Amino acid sequence: MSLVVQKYGGSSLANPDLIRNVARRVASAHDRSGQVVATVSAMGDLTDDLLKIASQVSDRPDPRELDVLLSTGELQSCALVAMALRSIGKRAVSLSGAQAGIRTDSSYGKAKISGLCPERIEQELKNNNIVIVAGFQGITEKMDITTLGRGASDLTAVALAAALKADRCEIYTDVDGIYTADPRMVPKAQKLDEIGFEEMLELASYGAKMNPRSIELGMVYNVPILVASSFEDLPGTLIHGGADMNIEVGEIRNRVRGIATEKEVAKVTVYSVVDRPGVAASLFEPLANADISVDVIVQNASVSGTTDLTFTVKSSDLDATMDVVRLVSKNLGMEDVGYSTGLAKVSIVGTGMQDSPGYAAKMFAALSEGNINIEMITTSEIRITCLVKEESTADAAKVLHEAFELDKTK
Numbered sequence: 020m021s022l023v024v025q026k027y028g029g030s031s032l033a034n035p036d037l038i039r040n041v042a043r044r045v046a047s048a049h050d051r052s053g054q055v056v057a058t059v060s061a062m063g064d065l066t067d068d069l070l071k072i073a074s075q076v077s078d079r080p081d082p083r084e085l086d087v088l089l090s091t092g093e094l095q096s097c098a099l100v101a102m103a104l105r106s107i108g109k110r111a112v113s114l115s116g117a118q119a120g121i122r123t124d125s126s127y128g129k130a131k132i133s134g135l136c137p138e139r140i141e142q143e144l145k146n147n148n149i150v151i152v153a154g155f156q157g158i159t160e161k162m163d164i165t166t167l168g169r170g171a172s173d174l175t176a177v178a179l180a181a182a183l184k185a186d187r188c189e190i191y192t193d194v195d196g197i198y199t200a201d202p203r204m205v206p207k208a209q210k211l212d213e214i215g216f217e218e219m220l221e222l223a224s225y226g227a228k229m230n231p232r233s234i235e236l237g238m239v240y241n242v243p244i245l246v247a248s249s250f251e252d253l254p255g256t257l258i259h260g261g262a263d264m265n266i267e268v269g270e271i272r273n274r275v276r277g278i279a280t281e282k283e284v285a286k287v288t289v290y291s292v293v294d295r296p297g298v299a300a301s302l303f304e305p306l307a308n309a310d311i312s313v314d315v316i317v318q319n320a321s322v323s324g325t326t327d328l329t330f331t332v333k334s335s336d337l338d339a340t341m342d343v344v345r346l347v348s349k350n351l352g353m354e355d356v357g358y359s360t361g362l363a364k365v366s367i368v369g370t371g372m373q374d375s376p377g378y379a380a381k382m383f384a385a386l387s388e389g390n391i392n393i394e395m396i397t398t399s400e401i402r403i404t405c406l407v408k409e410e411s412t413a414d415a416a417k418v419l420h421e422a423f424e425l426d427k428t429k
């Protein structure tokens with residue numbers, strides 16, 4: 020007998036027929052392996068719909084109340100899947116995040132898991148139940164409901180797999196795996212059979228549709244994650260620790276593994292920042308405290324003692340960012356701040372890029388041939404990211420896919 024943790028995404032649960040399809044899949048996993056814990060997302064676009072309703076009753080919905088509201092989406096799905104399982108003769112029980120023992124801190128909307136007490140799940144498994152856990156949510160020490168961030172049912176799944184020491188973690192979604200680029204933008208994108216945690220982490224952080232924190236957790240606890248379709252029986256993509264070691268001697272693998280794209284990026288500039296120690300810290304600390312993640316940061320060389328500082332945030336964080344930036348820069352005597360929206364990040368990712376020169380040059384050349392202007396650039400050891408206008412995203416992905424010959428990926 021083995022224990023499988025599965026996750027089904029919102030598009031795989033969007034209507035009653037699909038919910039029954041998921042129930043059948045969970046049931047056959049149970050027939051095969053003996054023990055199944057499945058976590059589910061909210062049906063279809065329900066989370067977006069709930070967010071929209073919230074914005075119609077309040078300009079800035081209270082974060083605690085918003086989490087109570089959003090958590091209900093996943094509760095609906097887990098109850099419905101458990102019902103559907105029972106109707107086909109399986110023993111099943113639904114649990115909220117709180118009942119499943121998912122403890123978090125209290126940063127509403129992006130709470131971090133602080134611990135997992137899986138006793139209730141273990142007890143239900145012992146009672147021969149299939150356990151369906153509401154994804155994307157947990158509970159604070161004070162028993163307040165939290166949510167873990169958009170797309171974070173993936174995180175619930177990996178956390179459960181780690182805590183329960185599951186034999187496998189399987190994420191089922193509307194695509195059949197991880198691709199070299201978003202197939203909707205790049206028709207020639209190829210499905211990868213496997214990918215390493217590090218590469219996947221960069222892809223997921225920069226746009227491939229998976230929750231990056233779930234990959235991080237998988238990496239830390241060494242939980243291999245299978246991403247596959249909930250609609251067809253296809254092999255999917257295995258995300259694991261050893262993918263890069265499988266290159267045979269003499270085989271030359273494309274060192275760029277994939278292209279990530281992320282839209283809805285905003286850029287904020289603080290002009291005439293005084294050039295002395297501590298100024299950047301006094302700006303970024305309050306942003307961190309407000310839980311705003313700042314990305315591409317560029318500080319120009321100082322001319323006559325002042326410099327411009329530009330960074331990017333998610334467009335959805337722009338209002339909160341500007342509140343902080345206006346306040347801090349005013350205190351520092353720098354009142355000239357600006358922002359622009361409608362940007363996107365386009366990245367090339369690959370572990371083989373480290374210590375191999377020429378990737379940046381090739382990337383910039385490809386973008387320039389495609390007549391795409393680069394607004395900002397940032398790199399990690401295994402990634403190069405360019406900021407471009409949002410409307411150029413698909414073109415940029417296409418020219419880079421072509422330039423790095425990703426259509427020839429095996």
Ligand code: ASP
Binds near residue numbers: 092170173
């Ligand atoms: N329903 C949540 C969202 O749409 C969580 C998830 O889908 O994983 O972000």
Ligand code: MG
Binds near residue numbers: 170
């Ligand atoms: Mg969803």
